[in-house]
Amino acid sequence: MKDVYILSIESSCDETSIAIVKNGNEVVALTILTQMDTHAEFGGVVPEIASRMHTENITMVLEETLRKAKMGVEDVDAIAVTYAPGLLGSLLVGIEFAKVLSYVYNKPLIKVNHLIGHIYANKINDNLHFPCLALIISGGHTELIKMTGDYEFELMGETQDDAIGEAFDKVARVIGLKYPGGPNIEKLALNGKPTYKLPKPVNDDSYNFSYSGLKSSVINLVHNEEQRGNIINKEDLACSFQYTAVEELTRKLDMALKNTNIKNIIIAGGVSANKYLREEINKVCLKNGAKLNLPEFIYCTDNAAMIGAAAYPLYLKKDFADLDLNAESTISIC
Numbered sequence: 586m587k588d589v590y591i592l593s594i595e596s597s598c599d600e601t602s603i604a605i606v607k608n609g610n611e612v613v614a615l616t617i618l619t620q621m622d623t624h625a626e627f628g629g630v631v632p633e634i635a636s637r638m639h640t641e642n643i644t645m646v647l648e649e650t651l652r653k654a655k656m657g658v659e660d661v662d663a664i665a666v667t668y669a670p671g672l673l674g675s676l677l678v679g680i681e682f683a684k685v686l687s688y689v690y691n692k693p694l695i696k697v698n699h700l701i702g703h704i705y706a707n708k709i710n711d712n713l714h715f716p717c718l719a720l721i722i723s724g725g726h727t728e729l730i731k732m733t734g735d736y737e738f739e740l741m742g743e744t745q746d747d748a749i750g751e752a753f754d755k756v757a758r759v760i761g762l763k764y765p766g767g768p769n770i771e772k773l774a775l776n777g778k779p780t781y782k783l784p785k786p787v788n789d790d791s792y793n794f795s796y797s798g799l800k801s802s803v804i805n806l807v808h809n810e811e812q813r814g815n816i817i818n819k820e821d822l823a824c825s826f827q828y829t830a831v832e833e834l835t836r837k838l839d840m841a842l843k844n845t846n847i848k849n850i851i852i853a854g855g856v857s858a859n860k861y862l863r864e865e866i867n868k869v870c871l872k873n874g875a876k877l878n879l880p881e882f883i884y885c886t887d888n889a890a891m892i893g894a895a896a897y898p899l900y901l902k903k904d905f906a907d908l909d910l911n912a913e914s915t916i917s918i919c
């Protein structure tokens with residue numbers, strides 16, 4: 586079969602990224618331009634600034650990717666783009682750019698769900714083995730999904746309030762760490778011990794999650810200690826929060842592994858870059874005789890290579906989008 590090259594575009598949040606992916610699992614070239622430093626000054630992503638920066642940078646990101654791949658747009662077989670979920674203005678920059686390329690170069694357009702992109706990040710340099718359980722843990726999502734085949738999803742559980750990444754970011758902010766909080770909490774936690782007793786998120790037998798109570802209890806604890814003039818041990822607090830947040834995931838995953846007897850696990854989304862979390866999830870998998878698939882670090886956070894990987898099965902099915910494609914800020918997988 587002829588090799589298939591997909592040019593993929595991701596601009597759903599604060600990364601402008603373009604990749605060329607061969608046959609859905611080989612990254613020919615990838616460029617990621619992050620706006621993180623700009624948004625860090627504001628303590629979080631400012632949507633208006635994000636979309637303006639995508640507009641300013643996207644052509645340069647394309648040129649850089651084509652240069653690395655030693656290819657032109659005319660050499661690829663399709664143009665793929667993230668259309669949901671994410672910040673509307675940011676998504677629209679990528680979508681309009683993709684439409685222009687698709688029209689001018691006469692290439693089919695493929696629309697990709699960002700969350701499915703995170704799952705297919707596991708296919709890069711590897712493969713997906715079905716049936717599997719996918720744990721999506723990002724700034725906007727905390728979902729446990731059963732997959733029985735390519736693009737066959739069944740939602741088992743999800744967060745009832747905040748996403749785990751959102752909790753990492755808010756807790757980081759209250760203890761004075763910069764955005765994005767996740768990696769900074771992880772770093773601080775390395776020198777701490779889980780000495781603070783924090784409430785367990787959801788103490789039930791469903792596969793749902795909840796992170797707003799845990800987040801609020803950390804915020805309250807910090808404020809109360811400050812009012813009493815007590816000094817907080819930030820390392821220990823970061824470690825205690827991370828410990829409790831991860832324990833909730835591992836407990837639910839353990840339950841799901843036992844109840845479904847599924848032996849393949851995928852983790853996806855920005856929070857899956859957390860090394861402590863990777864180790865703890867791996868322990869649960871080993872205990873249940875399951876195999877854990879982890880994306881390489883670079884494919885954990887937002888990037889266009891995962892969008893190219895997720896677009897490939899759609900290309901094979903000729904599941905193409907029209908030029909009236911629009912952005913959607915919220916959408917679920919199933």
Ligand code: KG4
Nearest residue numbers: 723724725750765767768855856859886887
């Ligand atoms: O998937 P992603 O790049 O963007 C979304 O689609 O949300 O995930 C970003 C989230 C942020 O909340 C960030 O703090 C978190 O992933 N994150 C981490 C780590 N690296 C990124 N959380 C914990 N530990 C990390 N090492």
Ligand code: ZN
Nearest residue numbers: 723854855887
């Ligand atoms: Zn993401």
